[in-house]
Amino acid sequence: METQQYTYKYPRPAVTTDCVVFGFDGHDLKILLIERGIEPFKGAWAFPGGFLNMDETAEQGALRELKEETGLDLRYIKQVGAFSDVDRDPRSRVITIAFYALAKKSEVQGGDDAAKAQWFALNEVPRLAFDHDYILRKTMERLRKDIHFEPIGFGLLDEQFTIPELQRLYEAILGVQFDRRNFYKKILQTGILDEVEDDDDRHYYGEHREMRSMDIGALFGSIAAESRPSYSAARSDDDSRRRKGTRFSFNKKRYDQLKEDNNFRLEF
Amino acid sequence: METQQYTYKYPRPAVTTDCVVFGFDGHDLKILLIERGIEPFKGAWAFPGGFLNMDETAEQGALRELKEETGLDLRYIKQVGAFSDVDRDPRSRVITIAFYALAKKSEVQGGDDAAKAQWFALNEVPRLAFDHDYILRKTMERLRKDIHFEPIGFGLLDEQFTIPELQRLYEAILGVQFDRRNFYKKILQTGILDEVEDDDDRHYYGEHREMRSMDIGALFGSIAAESRPSYSAARSDDDSRRRKGTRFSFNKKRYDQLKEDNNFRLEF
DNA sequence: GCAAAAGTGTTTCGTTTACACCCATGC
């Protein structure tokens, strides 16, 4: 087999990308991992990623690999940095450029289809391949820092969400608990949330939900008691079912204005 | 000439490092640039940096290049990130990992010796080679963000400094003005500054200064009036001469404690 | 109807801001 060869005057490290994808199921912050099919670290879990092509930026490469390996088609990632320890890959000198990404609940559902990809709650993450444990630690530090200045929460929630959902997310990321009343005040005072009117129930329940809320009442009223648990079991891993409460959406325009004037700061 | 060749199955980008070195002369924040001696961008100014060796991390490579090109022998740098635009180097695909470093006043004096290295005040920086203008913008954003969480100021000042010096530095970095009294309060309340006692004048003026403060008085008293300007001209770029006021030093141990408990925040 | 979560205001406390005068030094 005649493979093309590439020759350089000086040795060069290989360059890969890795992407730490965060998702939120309403309770736990999760990350998306791939089970490695080949050595080294065969059978171990690792971040989706791979070798960088010559005609793409690191961002583009990371997004391409993410799609190839997990089916997730995201648009925004944020660079964490380059990891360049000499022995981080036992095969040869490999430098990786790490990113993190935020997946919305609706995207998370679809992502699970892909081959060996699986979501892990942060406190259930196994030992990872290469230096990915270290990369994860650094990425978490970065996420916790960024969340004070950027509307990260909204990248992890669907178009519409409730304040308590948002609060649980902040608590999951930062590992602390907030007073509900103070959280309401603080987040609403920023002005970056719009209350969503109820006049269209289709939006209520997100794209996955097709019944109107009146239909639920009708359903529950007409179906025998023993059939209800089955319905709710079938939906138990889909939180869109229990979307009660006032829904809000993220007002990006307003946020960009505040950001422009350096006037945005979320102090928790 | 028989040069060693390195051959790979897939093409690889070249990897370089670049280092944005900040210094502070008491009034302006400055950066250290190198005049390029070869194409591309021959004659243009650029950050010190160069190709990464296979047996060193990016950090080590950046520090090595910094020493080779400017004579500055620093120990700490902070990664800003990888820059990977496909066409950022007209010769070929080159990815650079950028860092920033902080040089103390005493180190800055020595750094000037090196060949083509020169300090530029931030508002006098010329058009830079490659994408270094962009890298500088990103690095400044990073520095302004970091300064809220890390004692960056102290990396740019000598062992001992006065509160007004520190204030000027913060003002230079953030581009704003602070009320003097409030700055005193805020910075002292953190508890990370120790007041330095006057009982040893040698420390007063830093390592470059060998005269005791009484000697300055004696000098000025005994030398004829016309000779003073010459003395002060010779020293005019060396602010250690006019170190008046109460001096403080950075209490790293105390800072590390606060940092440990996530209790450090410098809110300006 | 019972349990769990959503929604809402007020008071207390600490932090931030604004502001003016005296002192020491350099020249």
Added chain:
DNA sequence: GCATGGGTGTAAACGAAACACTTTTGC
């Protein structure tokens, strides 16, 4: 002795934190 910069305290305004009860929803 004049100009420049260093050093200090207090009052007002604002934002953060603590706190409990009622309503709605799910089942």
